[in-house]
Amino acid sequence: MSEEASLEALSGARDAINADVARLIQYLRCGTASPDTLEEARSLVAQAIQVIEPFHQDGDGWSTISIAGDNSGLAWKEDDLTHVMPYSPVSGKHNAVAPPLRLRKEGEGVRGEVVFSPTYAGPPDSVHGGVIAAVFDEVLAMANVVSGKAGFTGTLTIRYHSTTPLNTTVELFGENTRQDGRKQIARGEMRANGKLTASAEGLFICAAEELQS
Secondary structure, three states, rough: OOOHHHHHHHHHHHHHHHHHHHHHHHHHHOOOOOOHHHHHHHHHHHHHHHHHHHHHHOOOOOOOOHHHHOOOOOOOOOHHHHHHHHOOOOOOOOOOOOOOOOOEEEEEEEEEEEEOOHHEOOOOOEOOOHHHHHHHHHHHHHHHHHHOOEEEEEEEEEEEOOOOOOEEEEEEEEEEEEOOOOOHHHHHHHEOOOOOOOOEEEEEEHHHHHHOO
């Protein structure tokens, strides 16, 4: 098997098992299983941990890997921007806590969709406000990337126009609206069923060396 095929197989296997773990989290969140059933499931989870634990790695890099530069073989895809961030807790396919967020480049900005399961509930039948903020941080950061200059989040201001529903396709939009030296200003919107549920504006700061490149 070629190195490219091997990486593709590994990525596919990671995607699959993380999707299964995400389902497990949702079933634990929403289930009514008996103590005996939960204990049985716990024993099976313990077996899975024993299988995979010997391959655990930690230390420099493994806590921070999230972009293509740290993952040789991951191509930049304008129709799937989150492909280069597989470990992101907001959009990574290799991270079971991440909602199924997908983004794509469209014009000078980014658009995307996500369906939030009850795992991400806050108010009744609605998405937790902190989860919404995290998603906007990802969307606006990626809007800066496609504009040509990435940056670290300085401030993020969220306006909640209404609750954002669970189990509903939520449309996302983000764009870089202004660049002022190291400062990058971006804005974004979140809509469900055509209704604006939240909007955001963020100030991002480019690293000095990034600005000079």
